[in-house]
Amino acid sequence: MSERTGTLPDPFAAEVHQNPYPAYRQLRESGAVHPSTIGVPAYYRHADCSAILRDRRWGCGFSEERLQRVQRLGIAQVFMHQNPPEHTRLRRLASDAFTPSSVAAMRTHILEVCDRLLDSALAGPETDLVSAYAHPLPVMMIGDLLGVPEADREPFYAWSSALARGLDPDFAVTAEVIDERREAILNFNSYFASLAAKRRKCPADDLVTHLTEVQDTGDLSEADLLAICVLILVAGHETTAGLIGNGTLALLRNPEQLAMVREEGPEIADGAWLEELLRYEAPVRLVKRTALEDLDHGGRIYKRGETVAVVIGSANRDDAVFADPDVLNFTRPNNHLSFSLGTHFCLGASLAHLEGSLAITTLLRRAPELRLAEDDPPYVKAPVFLRGLERLPVRVGKQSR
Ligand code: HEM
Numbered sequence: 122m123s124e125r126t127g128t129l130p131d132p133f134a135a136e137v138h139q140n141p142y143p144a145y146r147q148l149r150e151s152g153a154v155h156p157s158t159i160g161v162p163a164y165y166r167h168a169d170c171s172a173i174l175r176d177r178r179w180g181c182g183f184s185e186e187r188l189q190r191v192q193r194l195g196i197a198q199v200f201m202h203q204n205p206p207e208h209t210r211l212r213r214l215a216s217d218a219f220t221p222s223s224v225a226a227m228r229t230h231i232l233e234v235c236d237r238l239l240d241s242a243l244a245g246p247e248t249d250l251v252s253a254y255a256h257p258l259p260v261m262m263i264g265d266l267l268g269v270p271e272a273d274r275e276p277f278y279a280w281s282s283a284l285a286r287g288l289d290p291d292f293a294v295t296a297e298v299i300d301e302r303r304e305a306i307l308n309f310n311s312y313f314a315s316l317a318a319k320r321r322k323c324p325a326d327d328l329v330t331h332l333t334e335v336q337d338t339g340d341l342s343e344a345d346l347l348a349i350c351v352l353i354l355v356a357g358h359e360t361t362a363g364l365i366g367n368g369t370l371a372l373l374r375n376p377e378q379l380a381m382v383r384e385e386g387p388e389i390a391d392g393a394w395l396e397e398l399l400r401y402e403a404p405v406r407l408v409k410r411t412a413l414e415d416l417d418h419g420g421r422i423y424k425r426g427e428t429v430a431v432v433i434g435s436a437n438r439d440d441a442v443f444a445d446p447d448v449l450n451f452t453r454p455n456n457h458l459s460f461s462l463g464t465h466f467c468l469g470a471s472l473a474h475l476e477g478s479l480a481i482t483t484l485l486r487r488a489p490e491l492r493l494a495e496d497d498p499p500y501v502k503a504p505v506f507l508r509g510l511e512r513l514p515v516r517v518g519k520q521s522r
Contacts (some may be wrong), residue, residue, distance in 0.1 A: 127359075129147060129148060129151060129155065130144035130147055130148070131144070131158050132144035132145055132148060132157075132435070133158050133159055133433070133505050134158070134343070135502060138500060138502055139497065139499065139500060141406075141434065141435075142434075142435075142438055142447060145165055145432065145434065145438060146435075146438070147255055148163075148165045148435070149165045149439060150437060153165075153166060153169050154417050154419070154421065154429070156170070157430060159407075159430060159505060161409065161428045162429050162430070163407070163429065163430040163431075163432050164429060164430070164431055164432060165432050165435040165436065165439075166226075166435075166436065166439055166441065167437075167439035167441060167458070168405065168439075168441065169418070169419060169431075169436075169438065170431045170432065170433065170435075170436035170458055171456075171458060171462055172418070173328075173410055173418065173429065173431050174408075174410070174431060174458065174462040174463045174465075175462050175463045176418075176463075177205075177413075177464065178412065178413055178414055178416045179410040179411065179412060179416075179429075180204040180205075180287075180410065180411060180464070181201070181202045181203060181204055181208075181409075181410070181411060181465070182204075182411030182413070182426060182428060184477070189388070190242045190498045193426050195252075195350040197342065197344035197345045197347065197350065198348065199349070199352035200212050200215070200350045200352065201352055201356065201465060204413065204464075205368075205464065207266070207379050208465075209210050211341075211345060211348075211349065212468065214332065214335055214340075214341060214349065215332075215349050215352075215353060215468060216354075216468060217328075217331060218266055218328045218331070219235035219468055219469060219471065219472060220484065221471060222492055224471045224472050224475055225475075227262065227266075227472070227475065228475060228479070230262075230311075230345055231258075231262060231475060231476055231479045231480075232483065234258060234261050234262065235254075235258065235479055235480055235483040235484070236483065236487075236522075238253065238254050238257055238258060238261075239251070239254065239483065239484065239487050239488075240427065242252050242254050243487060243488055243517050243520050245517070246516060246517055247494050247514060247515065247516055247517065248438070248514070248515060248517060249512045249513060249514050249515075250369060250484070250513040250514075250515055251362070251363075251366045251509075251510050251511065251512050251513045252368065252512065253360040253463065254365065254480070254484065255361075255363075255365035255366040255369075255480070255481075255509075255510075255513070256278060256362045257278075257481055258361070258363035258365065258476065259358045259362055259476065260274055260277050260278060260281070260354075260358055261274070262357075262361075262472070262476055263354050263357045263358065264277070264354075265327075265351060266327065266328055266353070266472075267316075267327060267328050267329050267350055267353065267354065268325050268326075268327025268328065268329045268330060268354070269321065269329075273312070273316075276308065277354065277358075279305075280305040280308050280309055281305070281358045281359065282359070283298075283301040283302055283305035283352060284302055284303070284305045284306065284309075284351075285355060285358070285359045285504060285507060286298050286301070286302065286438070286503055286504050294503065297520065300379045301512045302507065306351065308367055309350070309351045309352070309354070310347045313329070313346070313347045313350040313351065314343070314347060316329055316350075316473065317329055317332070317333050317336075317343075317346060317347075320333050321333045321337075328350075328353070329350060332346045332349060332350070333346070337401050352481075353469070356467075356468075356469060357469045357472070357473070359404070359507050359509055360404045360405060360469075360473065360507070361404075361469075361473050361476055361477060362404075362509055363402075363404030363405075363507060363508060363509035363510075364398065364399060364404050364473060364477040365477055365480045366480065366510040366513050367398070367401075367402035367404060367478075367508065367509065367510060367511055368395070368398035368399075368402070368477060368481055369481060369484065369513060370402075370493075370498065370510060370513055371398055371401050371402055371449055371516070372398070372481070372485075373491065373492070373493050374493075376422070378449050378450070378451055379485070381394065381451055382394050382451075382481070382482065382485060383485055383489075386463065390430075392451075392478075393451050393452065393453075393455060394451040395474060395477055395478045395481075396455040396457065397449060397450065397451050397453065397455060397459055398449075398477070398481075399438045399459040399477075400443070400455055400457035400459060401437070402434075402508060403433045403434045403437050403457070403459040403508060404507060404508055404509060405433055405459065405461075405506065405507060405508070406432065406433060406434040406505065406506060406507065406508045407430045407431060407432045407433055407434065407505070407506060408430075408431050408433065408461055408506075409428050409429065409430055409431070410428065410429055410431055411426060411427065411428045412422070412424065412425050412426065412428075415518065416492075417483040419504065429454075429479065430457075433458045433459060434508060436457075436458050437457045437458060437459065439514075442456065443455075460473075486520060487520055488517050488518060488520055489518070489521065490516075490517070490518025490519050491515055491517065491518060492515060492516045492518065493513075493514075493515060493516075494514035494515050494516050495512075495514045497514050498510050498511070498512055498514065499511045499512070
């Protein structure tokens with residue numbers, strides 16, 4: 122392995138947080154794998170990242186300490202952190218909500234929610250698109266999918282953010298963040314336990330009802346049911362908010378590409394432009410993989426249980442795969458890794474795609490003169506796993522409905 126020397130940057134350091142891409146480039150150019158400040162060796166090149174994500178000898182694993190903590194809390198592991206066959210069984214139970222027809226059926230409702238949020242977000246001359254639009258939209262959509270009544274959703278934002286912050290390794294977060302994460306899990310669990318009890322008495326057309334029916338057949342424990350609900354909410358919230366915020370910022374900074382989206386409109390909802398926004402500013406910066414057996418990757422031997430980081434945000438800017446990778450270009454062929462690959466490929470990718478494209482095209486249609494009100498809006502500093510804006514202040518200009 123190439124060792125990190127004084128001349129190589131730390132891409133997870135606060136100083137490069139706003140723009141980690143030059144650091145990623147330097148690391149890609151100077152070796153396949155480097156030690157990192159997040160506690161595990163990290164891979165930065167597209168070829169390594171995609172090979173590891175596809176390789177079933179790499180999976181998910183947790184330290185003994187973390188497994189014991191989860192057991193102490195009396196909660197189940199989410200399937201994103203499990204391996205086949207358990208992963209396959211639980212993922213299948215959740216996947217009914219994400220079939221192409223279930224997702225397509227959400228289109229009209231997504232548009233209604235976008236319009237409703239924009240009615241208030243665009244009411245004044247300036248607004249913060251992250252807090253007024255990018256964050257509430259995914260929580261509302263996932264709330265609908267799960268069957269959470271609108272009046273109950275307010276605390277979800279704080280609980281979900283506490284869980285997302287808690288994704289960082291324990292040594293990188295304060296005791297307070299760890300406590301907040303524990304409290305958020307317990308709050309979610311008790312909320313979903315009471316919702317499941319209500320749905321058992323009074324079924325509705327939603328995912329919680331579907332899961333209670335599966336539970337009644339004996340194929341799903343109560344703890345797994347709760348873990349699926351929490352996973353879907355947390356996996357789909359900050360990530361989709363990241364896509365909407367990061368994507369809008371990238372468009373406002375690239376007027377020619379912005380004009381292409383405006384001209385094409387929602388007809389290209391499934392089109393290349395959204396893929397390129399996902400590549401350009403990946404909402405999930407990195408994922409971790411653990412060797413499930415002793416193995417060799419690129420000549421380096423890993424013992425069973427050893428963990429590496431796969432830095433998606435870097436792989437997406439690798440010029441071995443993407444010409445001029447730092448340029449936003451909607452006409453390029455795109456095999457970005459933003460939804461991961463292989464066993465854990467994002468279950469909500471088609472929903473994220475539809476939500477992201479409708480959110481951005483509706484915003485552009487309603488605010489044709491939209492401008493940045495701050496040149497370099499800050500990215501949230503933690504967690505290092507996710508990349509999303511803290512705020513996106515914009516000037517609204519003229520509006521249309
Ligand atoms: C732009 C938005 C999104 C991005 C960038 C994204 C990205 C990802 C990535 C990278 C993974 C793989 C994690 C790993 O390999 O360890 C993943 C998994 C997952 N995502 Fe997404 N996601 C997005 C939206 C959503 C939405 C909207 C939902 C559901 C409402 C969702 C649900 C899931 C679930 C359940 C998994 C676990 C899959 C498994 O382990 O089998 N995601 N996502």
